[in-house]
Amino acid sequence: MNSTAESNTVAPEGFNLFLYRTKKHFSGPDPYLTVAGVFLWLFAYWVLCEGLQIWRFTKLPGPVAISKDWFSTTPFQGISIFTQEYYDHIYVSCKRILIAFGIATGLGVPLGLFMGWSRSIRDYIFPIIELLRPIPILAWVPLSILLLPGFEGPVIFLATLASFFVTTLNAMLGVDSIDEEYFRAAGCLGSSRWDVFKNVVVPGALPFIFTGLQISIGVAWFSLVAAEMVSGDLGLGYLIVDAYMNNVTVPMVIAMITLGFIGYFSSACVRALGNRLMAWHVKELAQQGR
Amino acid sequence: MAKNTSKVGKKGALSIKNVTKIYDPSGVNVMAVDDCSMEIAGGEVCMIVGPSGCGKTTLLNGIAGFHSITEGTIHLDGELLCGPGKPKADQSAERMVVFQHGALFPWKTLQENVAYGPTVQKVLSPAQATEKAGQMLAEAGLGNFLKKYPGEVSSGMARRAEIVRALINNPKVLLLDEPYRAMDALTKQIMHESLLETYDRTGVTIFFITHDLEEAIFLGDKVHIVTTRPCQLKKTVEVKIPRPRSYETQSSEKFRKLLEEVNDAVHEEAVKAFKAGEREMA
Numbered sequence: 001m002n003s004t005a006e007s008n009t010v011a012p013e014g015f016n017l018f019l020y021r022t023k024k025h026f027s028g029p030d031p032y033l034t035v036a037g038v039f040l041w042l043f044a045y046w047v048l049c050e051g052l053q054i055w056r057f058t059k060l061p062g063p064v065a066i067s068k069d070w071f072s073t074t075p076f077q078g079i080s081i082f083t084q085e086y087y088d089h090i091y092v093s094c095k096r097i098l099i100a101f102g103i104a105t106g107l108g109v110p111l112g113l114f115m116g117w118s119r120s121i122r123d124y125i126f127p128i129i130e131l132l133r134p135i136p137i138l139a140w141v142p143l144s145i146l147l148l149p150g151f152e153g154p155v156i157f158l159a160t161l162a163s164f165f166v167t168t169l170n171a172m173l174g175v176d177s178i179d180e181e182y183f184r185a186a187g188c189l190g191s192s193r194w195d196v197f198k199n200v201v202v203p204g205a206l207p208f209i210f211t212g213l214q215i216s217i218g219v220a221w222f223s224l225v226a227a228e229m230v231s232g233d234l235g236l237g238y239l240i241v242d243a244y245m246n247n248v249t250v251p252m253v254i255a256m257i258t259l260g261f262i263g264y265f266s267s268a269c270v271r272a273l274g275n276r277l278m279a280w281h282v283k284e285l286a287q288q289g290r
Numbered sequence: 291m292a293k294n295t296s297k298v299g300k301k302g303a304l305s306i307k308n309v310t311k312i313y314d315p316s317g318v319n320v321m322a323v324d325d326c327s328m329e330i331a332g333g334e335v336c337m338i339v340g341p342s343g344c345g346k347t348t349l350l351n352g353i354a355g356f357h358s359i360t361e362g363t364i365h366l367d368g369e370l371l372c373g374p375g376k377p378k379a380d381q382s383a384e385r386m387v388v389f390q391h392g393a394l395f396p397w398k399t400l401q402e403n404v405a406y407g408p409t410v411q412k413v414l415s416p417a418q419a420t421e422k423a424g425q426m427l428a429e430a431g432l433g434n435f436l437k438k439y440p441g442e443v444s445s446g447m448a449r450r451a452e453i454v455r456a457l458i459n460n461p462k463v464l465l466l467d468e469p470y471r472a473m474d475a476l477t478k479q480i481m482h483e484s485l486l487e488t489y490d491r492t493g494v495t496i497f498f499i500t501h502d503l504e505e506a507i508f509l510g511d512k513v514h515i516v517t518t519r520p521c522q523l524k525k526t527v528e529v530k531i532p533r534p535r536s537y538e539t540q541s542s543e544k545f546r547k548l549l550e551e552v553n554d555a556v557h558e559e560a561v562k563a564f565k566a567g568e569r570e571m572a
Contacts, residue, residue, distance in 0.1 A: 184356050185393040187381035189459065190411040199406065203397035280397045284441030 061250045066257075069250045079239070079251035090258065092234040093224060096152070097266065100159035101220050108167030108216070109209055115168070116175020117201050126172075133165045137223040141230050155227040155235070162223035163216035170212020174205030207281050210274030214267050221263045236262075300332030301367055302462035302495030304353065309362035310520075311348050322348040324520030325362070330512075332367070332462075335489060335496040337510035339503060339556055341563035345521030346499045347390075350465050353497065354387050355379035366462060383407060386456035388466045392448050394440040400427060400451045401436040407459045423458060430454050430484070446477040450484060457488065463495045470505070479537065482508060490534055503556065507531075507548045508540055515555045518563035525555045 012020045025031060042063055048054050049062030061069075069075045073082045080086065115122040137158055144154035182204060186196045228237025236255045243252040275282050311323040322345035330336045338346050351357040353364055353371065355378060363373030371379035379385075394403045404423035408414040414422060424436055430450050440448045449469055456464055470478050486509065489496060500506050506513045513527040529548060531539055539545055 179391075179393070181389045181391065181393040182395060184354070184381075184387065185389065185395070187356075188354065188383065188385070188387050189407040189455075190381075190383040192410065195410045199395065199398075199410075203395070206397070278397070280439040280441060283439055284396060287441055 059249070061253055066250055066253055070254050075250075077243075077248040077250040079243075079254055086254075089234055089236050089239045089255070090262070093228070093236045094262065096156050096159060096224055096235065097217070097220055100156050100224065101163060101217055103156075103160045104163040104167050104216060104220065105213060108164045109171045112168040112171025112209075113175060113197075113201055113205060116172040116205065117197060122172070129165065129168060133169070137162050138226055138230070141227065145231055151231060151233045154231050155224065158227035159220045159224035163220040166216040166219050167209075167212050170215070171205055171209050174208025174212070175201055177208055178204035206274075206278050210270065210278070213270050213274070217266050217270055218263060221259065221266070225259065300493060300495075303332040303367055304330040304463060304495065304497065305365040306330075306349070306353075307363045307365075309349065309352060309364060310360045311345070311352060311357070312360045321520040323352075323359075324522055326516070326522050328514055328523050328526075330495060330497065333493045333495055335498065335509055335511045337506035337513045338497070338499045338516060339501070339506050339513055339552065340516035340521065341518045341556070341560045342501070344516060344518045344559070344563065346516060347467055349521060350387070350467055350497065350499060353379065353463070354385055354465055355381040383411060383459040384462045386459060386461040386464055388449070388452050388456055388464065388469045390467045390469065390471060392440070392445065392452055394448055394452050394455065396440050399437050399439055400432060400443070403440070403451060404455045404458055407455065411459070423454075426454050426458055427451060430488075444477075445473060446481055449473075449481060453485070453488065457492060457494070461494060463497055466496065466498045468499050468501065471501070478505070483537070485509065486533075486535060503549055503552050504540060507545060507552060508535065513552055515552060515559070518559045518566060524559065527552050527555075
């Protein structure tokens with residue numbers, strides 16, 4: 001513990017702490033390296049496509065062509081931040097992800113926890129999950145179209161499936177990772193089986209669950225896009241395929257970059273929620289200097 | 291039953307008779323405890339000393355109800371905990387364990403940890419338990435750390451909080467498994483003083499496993515030296531140093547003589563254990 005009782009230096013708090021952190025962040029090389037890195041990549045992209053116009057890369061829209069269309073009120077190839085269509089695609093994809101991720105989490109976390117907690121539940125379910133898990137999501141496409149009506153059902157089903165397996169497995173491993181001594185301590189203290197579940201199993205597995213959820217939301221995105229490409233009427237995945245079919249490459253790349261940003265943002269949301277729920281874990285890591 | 295007459299009638303008398311424990315991991319029989327008997331009077335501080343891996347923890351696990359025992363009986367205040375027909379004792383708050391590596395729930399604050407026992411046993415309402423936990427932690431000098439998580443405080447503080455978490459349940463026996471093992475000598479001193487102070491206040495029976503001979507004599511009423519695996523009682527050394535004890539006790543002539551006596555007995559076993567270890571590896 002740092003004791004500063006006798007010293008004049010006081011640890012900053014509140015807004016001062018924020019200022020201190022911001023100042024510290026910008027006094028190191030990290031933010032500048034990030035910015036430099038982004039520009040380096042963009043520059044390489046520009047050189048390949050528009051600067052030197054190297055073989056094959058001429059077929060791709062370069063950064064200048066993309067930004068011209070993306071930020072234009074009258075986009076040449078139909079999609080920009082000023083067209084309603086762009087937001088329709090984003091909205092539909094996000095809505096599907098929210099539903100799929102919600103279902104996968106709502107089913108996967110409890111199932112994984114119960115599988116970790118009870119030997120017999122694991123014996124019933126684990127072999128089936130292990131059998132289904134390696135089947136690629138695209139292999140499920142025909143079955144889901146046969147099984148579920150409309151466009152929405154199969155797409156959401158496919159996105160749910162992929163992230164469900166990840167979430168379930170991580171929740172189960174999370175329970176496995178809990179030190180036996182916490183169960184013993186809980187037993188000594190007079191816990192019922194349900195008390196143990198609430199007070200040891202759930203919080204103990206939480207770090208693993210959130211690692212799993214971060215992976216699972218990523219998996220949900222790429223299986224969603226795969227599903228939208230095969231069967232869909234809207235959505236960013238559909239936009240990519242549709243643009244490709246119609247030989248307009250700019251919207252294709254715009255949709256890809258948009259996916260990148262939204263995916264990044266959704267992972268960050270999951271991470272932030274995890275850190276909020278696991279203050280103890282964050283503080284523990286901080287004490288270890290991480 | 292109890293030999294120490296001054297403590298007859300106090301709760302928490304443990305009677306361990308002919309306990310044997312055989313592990314059978316992957317078909318290899320390992321006899322961890324063999325025909326081990328010892329009597330621990332109510333309110334006694336009983337120190338168990340023996341070489342590493344000798345089966346001391348196995349004995350503790352038997353008492354706490356974490357493991358079954360193969361043969362023999364263990365009684366607490368005349369009541370059968372485990373024995374023939376009931377190989378595994380029920381886990382209960384009357385026998386509280388303080389673990390080697392510490393087992394405060396890292397996801398609960400110190401106060402929540404301490405309040406946990408009475409809350410789940412429904413002895414106190416959550417509000418009452420929280421209040422009492424706050425009081426008891428303050429008594430143990432942790433008043434400023436109620437809202438801290440175990441990962442945020444020093445290991446000494448965490449261990450002290452863990453003992454408070456045990457004591458809030460008014461246990462008959464406190465089972466400690468090398469709780470101060472990983473601590474530096476100075477922190478250990480403070481922990482010893484605090485445990486002695488706690489003992490003088492509560493008079494709870496203490497079953498304390500350690501490697502540290504000075505710790506054993508300084509804290510204990512009796513020091514039970516056990517053999518290397520399988521664990522058997524080799525020798526009991528009575529520590530007739532009056533309480534309350536202070537740190538000066540450790541430099542007295544009497545203390546040194548006891549230390550020599552215990553050391554002689556343990557050293558032999560440690561050598562045996564070491565040799566056995568060499569054979570296993572060769």
